[in-house]
Amino acid sequence: MIGVTTSVILDKRIQKKDSTYAVKLRVTHNRIQKYYPINVSLTIDEWDKVHAEKPRKTYKDHLLYFNEVELKARTIIKDIHPFTFAAFEKKFNEAPRSTIDVFSAFQTYIETLLKDGRVSTAESYKCALNSLKKCQEAKNRKKLNFWDVTPDWLKDYEKWMIASDKSRTTIGIYLRSLRTILNNAIANGHLDRDSYPFGKRKYQIPASNNKKKALTIEQIGQLVKYVPENKYEARARDLWLFSYLANGVNVKDIARLKYSSISNNKIHFYRSKTERTTKHDLKEITVVILPEIENIIDKWGVKPIEADSYIFGFIDKEDTPEQELVKVKSATKSINKFMARIGQKLELPFKPTTYFARHSFATVLKRSGAPIEFIKESLGHKDLKTTEHYLDSFDDDFKESFQKKLLNF
Known part of the structure; x- marks a missing residue:
């Protein structure tokens, strides 16, 4: 594009009968100028309104179109080596005005x-x-x-x-x-x-202010010891604990677990979130089946046991992606509904939704001294920075407990 300039101008050399002039794309190369009509004609007054500080309605539409024409021209010029007017004209005339926004x-x-x-x-x-x-x-x-x-x-x-x-x-x-x-x-x-408007010295997307919450090991102990009042509370509590114990697995991935996912006393699966976005080097998540996990599967798993059956029966093999999404949302809503009731009875500081089961898993591991590499692998993160960011928020009580140690003379 070096040595080639473009601009959209009002060609005042020939005035039409209606007092308008043709608006044209002007391309300059080696001091040679050529003009290309773009099917717009304006009066001098209209042209000035298009280029006013804040053009309105039709005038703004004209300005946007002129920008689009010039962008198209620059894009074509970039691909021509060496530049010739003949090559440019061929591509410019072939390329229709873009309607993509x-x-x-x-x-x-x-x-x-x-x-x-x-x-x-x-x-x-x-x-x-x-x-x-x-x-x-x-x-x-x-x-x-x-x-x-x-x-x-x-x-x-x-x-x-x-x-x-x-x-x-x-x-x-x-x-x-x-x-x-x-x-x-x-x-x-x-x-x-x-x-491109994003990046340093341009616009940077604001960071999330969503403070991740996690239950303490003592609060999780309260959930384990809690005696459910009905089967709905029991199922919700057990599935929440399954998520917590199984590497913080989310409800969608719980729904997709099949009996064939189990082998050698372990559960193997890939996060649905990364199956399509990370086609190379997919991270398989492995969960050791603790007795508590085994009990939950025995209690709530679909019977009879068949390799190709979904363990918890949230979804069916014949479901379309849309149907699967509806069922997963329904299951999540049900678990959260009854976990909110349990949390209120236990006077927990917040509603222990399925989202917090995952963060509780990671936070309890970190507080217990587990290596961050192990937490990264367990969560299925590809990048260690993702795990570090995931764990960078701690509650005030946890911070205070460490600050008090500054006075342990």
Whole structure:
């Protein structure tokens, strides 16, 4: 692209009968200029309104289109070595005006996720898409072009989300989804890498303020000793303990466990979360079957025992990904409902949901002196930094217990 410049100009050399002039793309190379019409004609006054500080409605649409044309031209020029006007004209005339924007790219990606059976991830992207649309609607805009997403736009979106009482965690989730869409746009040639708005000295996605909670070993002991009032409490408590004892396995992975996952007194499985995102070097998680785990399987496992049967019967072999997601959500909701009741009776500091079973597993291990490498392997993390970040929050009582040791003269 060195030695080649582009700009969209109002060609005032020939005035039309309606007092307008053609808007053209001007390409300059070695002091030679060539002009390419882009099917827009404006008066001088209209041209000035397009380039006003804050163009509105049609004028803003024109400006966005002009930016899109110039971006397309620069993308084509980058691929021509050495540059010639003939080669440029051929590609420029062949390439139709792009109709792909952020929202349509989101929808295409969501459809791909659904085809791959990644229903839960698709739902997360749908939430992000709906949020972005609402933000644009608040600005009286129906479309969001790739080049609209600037560091300033992202800052405004973050402020809008905060004003809407959304947490930093939610903001981070939605913006990471948007970041993926923009990365795909660059890979597909819809966005210039120079226009990428994320990164140092640009915009950085806010870190989560979601403080992870974990039960102490004494509180877990209370759960173990608790006498359930009915079978629903008993099942919820046992499945929570299964998650805690089985390396903090989440409900979706519990649902997918089959009797064939068991061999040599161990449970072997891969996290569904990483099966598709980490195709290379998948980390198999191995859980030693303690007597407590064995008792839970014996008590609640589906009978008769068949290798290809799901152990706990949350889902069926014939379920579609959508049906599986609904059943896993239903199971999670049921466990959390009765665990909340148990937690209230035991006067625990917070509702012991299935989410906290995983963090309790990791935190109890760390407090017991287990090597972080072992915790990393048990959780199925690929990177040690992920484990370190996962364990970087401790409750105030734990911090205070160590600070008091400063006075143990």
